């Protein structure tokens with residue numbers, strides 16, 4: 001088998017929805033929807049090894065901590081593991097007052113009874129009934145016509161109603177999913193939902209949740225939005241229903257579909273953290289929530305320690321969160337490439353200068369600190385990196401703020417090593433290159449031992465130093481207009497070294513009393529060779545003497 005030249009002989013395009021006056025494209029998401037996590041149900045049913053009680057409990061606690069108020073905790077009729085976990089939550093009083101747990105059931109008497117039994121005694125709970133409604137499922141799975149499929153829903157709804165009456169100590173809520181909604185005829189989905197509503201008699205005060213799944217994502221997300229808007233506009237007694245979205249990610253647009261579905265009038269979103277779930281997964285709740293957050297809308301979910309969330313999710317699912325997963329992936333705030341690094345570095349500097357709260361840094365749609373991430377990993381270095389990146393790393397790692405022109409000079413050294421090693425460079429690698437490139441480690445030909453300075457009546461300065469020259473101490477001196485020029489003069493007079501200082505910069509490293517200073521000199525030889533020297537010392541003046549000697553050592 002190979003891919004077909006004409007796939008239309010095998011696959012049909014999805015038909016457009018007749019909704020010429022659609023309103024959703026001009027809507028904006030301005031508030032958080034109701035969220036439901038189905039990690040412990042849809043997510044769990046898709047795992048290689050479904051969670052046991054210990055993992056489910058950890059996940060449940062995490063969801064509560066993140067702020068989920070509706071949590072689908074399982075499929076109680078699936079077996080003892082599920083049932084016991086859910087009963088345990090109730091019996092051990094693990095469900096906070098403001099949290100509703102939800103369970104899923106097929107429309108079968110024994111399964112529904114088991115589901116109610118699992119939750120009886122909870123302060124409140126949602127029982128979620130589903131049956132597939134689309135033509136393929138009707139034909140292949142049920143072998144039924146429309147009316148018979150609607151009857152499945154009606155039968156289930158009646159059992160829900162009767163079971164709820166049997167356990168009056170719990171405040172029951174009902175959810176109905178016309179499973180495969182997105183591939184079904186809209187009028188038939190509405191017909192089934194209406195039939196269920198007729199039996200369960202929801203009111204605006206006690207509405208039913210109608211969950212409209214893209215069980216298998218089959219079209220572009222605008223089609224799903226059209227379907228949701230059409231459904232909302234044509235459902236009788238709309239005000240007695242909470243419209244819920246349940247998207248899957250088969251085409252990679254589960255999040256987009258949920259967002260457009262909200263614009264189309266939905267009230268609630270079902271999904272999983274980091275998009276676990278059947279096949280390509282459910283809509284990722286973290287992404288939808290943080291997309292909202294980066295538009296200035298409070299999602300009412302807290303991901304301020306996202307790494308902790310990931311740790312628990314990975315442990316419970318035994319699946320890794322991908323490195324490039326929106327917001328959570330290990331690499332999503334990391335730039336390796338030079339032009340991105342340059343822009344980010346400038347962005348941080350501009351942000352600091354502006355000193356206001358508005359976030360506006362190139363290539364970073366969100367402040368990593370809001371998610372509990374530090375800035376260390378924002379720039380990482382390999383052969384694709386540029387001077388801004390190297391300078392950032394050395395500033396973060398060593399507190400050295402290289403002058404702009406020196407960054408370009410240093411860059412050549414780092415690039416050479418990156419190409420040579422063909423791997424990412426760690427901060428330690430870059431610091432090694434720096435020390436070597438600017439001759440910071442002994443032995444060097446000229447080594448500063450001690451120095452002093454005197455001022456003459458004419459304002460000139462006399463540098464008097466003890467310098468180790470090839471390991472032997474030598475007393476030398478020279479006169480200049482300032483400290484640096486007097487050291488340059490000393491080098492010329494005592495060793496015949498001729499250099500011109502073209503640029504000089506210094507800064508303190510750190511703020512406390514142990515702070516050191518760094519000095520940088522850009523020198524030119526009579527032959528036009530450009531040399532950078534670096535000096536680091538507790539004393540700023542000594543740092544500049546060292547910087548000149550570091551340059552001189554390049555000529556030694």
Ligand SMILES: CC(=O)SCCNC(=O)CCNC(=O)[C@H](O)C(C)(C)COP(=O)(O)OP(=O)(O)OC[C@H]1O[C@@H](n2cnc3c(N)ncnc32)[C@H](O)[C@@H]1OP(=O)(O)O
Pocket residue numbers: 042045075077078079105106107108111130131132141142152179215278
């Ligand atoms: C889109 C979704 O995610 S739906 C949720 C899916 N999740 C799960 O299935 C996980 C938990 N499921 C289970 O543990 C089991 O499937 C159980 C306990 C629910 C049922 O087990 P079993 O009855 O042994 O098997 P199975 O699931 O194959 O049942 C298939 C039968 O249910 C029928 N069925 C399927 N869905 C429904 C439904 N929503 N309502 C009523 N009957 C249904 C099928 O038509 C089929 O009937 P048939 O035997 O007459 O052909």
Ligand SMILES: CC(C)C(=O)C(=O)O
Pocket residue numbers: 042104130177179180211213214215216246248
């Ligand atoms: C049971 C339903 C809601 C489901 O998971 C789906 O259709 O994807």
Ligand SMILES: [Mg+2]
Pocket residue numbers: 042213215246248278282
């Ligand atoms: Mg699903």
